Amino acid sequence: MEIKLSTLVKQMAESETIKMSQKARDLTAQGHEVINLSLGEPDFDTPQHIKDAAVAALQAGFTKYTPVPGLPELRKAIQQKFSRDNDLHFGLDDIVVSNGAKQCLANVMLAYLDPGDEAIIFTPYWVSYYEMIRMSGAKPVLLGAGIDQDFKVSPGQLKEAITARTRMILFSSPCNPTGTVYAKEELEALAEVLKEYPDILVVSDEIYEYINFKGKHFSIGSIPHMRDRTVTVNGFAKGFAMTGWRLGYMGGPTWLAKACSKIQSQFTSGANSFGQKAAVTALGKWFGTDFGDAGTVSAETGSAR
Ligand SMILES: Cc1ncc(COP(=O)(O)O)c(C=O)c1O
Incomplete structure (x- = not known):
């Protein structure tokens, strides 16, 4: 059969970080000593109590499909995490659990952007943003902030980059790759600019919240207006050393969370069941609260135990 590929995949670039990490693996296999700084892998293993919770859930037969936006007990735990750590106050319907923060971001792009829209990415940036935006048909617009400004976009720069087509602003804080952290006052100043542009959605990628060497973490979504x-995106990969578990979550306006869930329902359904149970335990220990036991099934999920 002749090779035939879609226009979409032909136009897409492969993930640069995944390409780099494969190269590191290949060189290691050839006997080279490689320090791999490509993928954001924490330097500790998933804590034992989280692994135990997953095993307990598996042993208890918690192996079926879960609700698409995530187990209610996990969404409740995330709701409390957002409230305590970030001053973000979501309803359960505003939260969607996905197969990694990466899928949360892809869901948001596909749910919100249209061809012709522009999405501003603060640079230096995590490489997947660019291709995700392109996949939605929208145009990524790079807004650079160099070392002289601590890799932080200024309100003036933001204002200048906004056009009539701008529909989204996307950035990570703490930032991958620079590690820079936007202070509360800096985010307030950017938010002040956005007051004039009510049609622009902000996607705040906070996956590195707990790997922060710079300053106090602040969520732009907690500014009242x-x-x-x-949309605030976070996950278990970095802070809990659970990269391979593929568990991320987003909190945002109900209409957008519902749209993300709709997209996810067609691509992957809910995230893996026993991983979600373990994530409840991860947040529980972090909080010093029992959000629910691995292996028990809430009546709400209706899933078999
Ligand atoms: C800034 C940023 N956002 C999102 C992700 C994806 O996280 P996850 O592994 O939960 O999909 C990464 C992973 O490296 C990242 O660096």
Whole structure:
């Protein structure tokens, strides 16, 4: 058969970080000593109590499909995490659990952007943003901030980059790759600019919240006038050393969370069941609270035990 590929895949670039990490693996296999700084892998293993919770859930037969946006007990735990750590106050319907923060971001792009829209990415940036935006048909617009400004976009720069087509602003804080952390006052100043542009959605990638060497973490979505127009993305990969588990989550306006869930329902359904149970335990220990036991099934999920 003749090779035939879609226009979409032909136009897409492969993930640069995944390409680099494969190269590192290949060189290691050839006997080279390689320090691999490509993928954001924490330097500790998933804590034992989290692994035990997954095993307990598996042993208890918690192996079926879960609700697409995530187990209610996990979404409740995430709801409390957002509230305590980030001053973000979501309803359960505003939260969607996905196969990694990466899928949360892809869901948001596909749910929100249209061809012709522009999405501003603060640079230096995590490489997947660019291709995800392109996959949605929208145009990525790079807004650079160099070392002289601590890799932080200024309000003036933001204002200048906004056009009539801008529909999204996307950045990570703490930032991958620079590690820079936007202070509360800096995010307030950017949010002030956005007051003039109510059609622009902010996507705040906070996956590195707990790997922060710079300053106090602050969520732009907690600024009162930003609450209804910010999607906050986070996950278990980095802070809990669970990269391979593929568990991320987003909180945002109900209409967008519902749209993300709709997209996810067609691509992957809910995230893996026993991983979600273990994530409840991960957040529980972090909080010093029992959000529910691995292996028990809430009546709400209706899943078999
Ligand atoms: C900035 C940023 N956002 C999102 C992700 C994806 O996280 P996850 O592994 O939960 O999909 C990464 C992973 O490296 C990242 O660096």
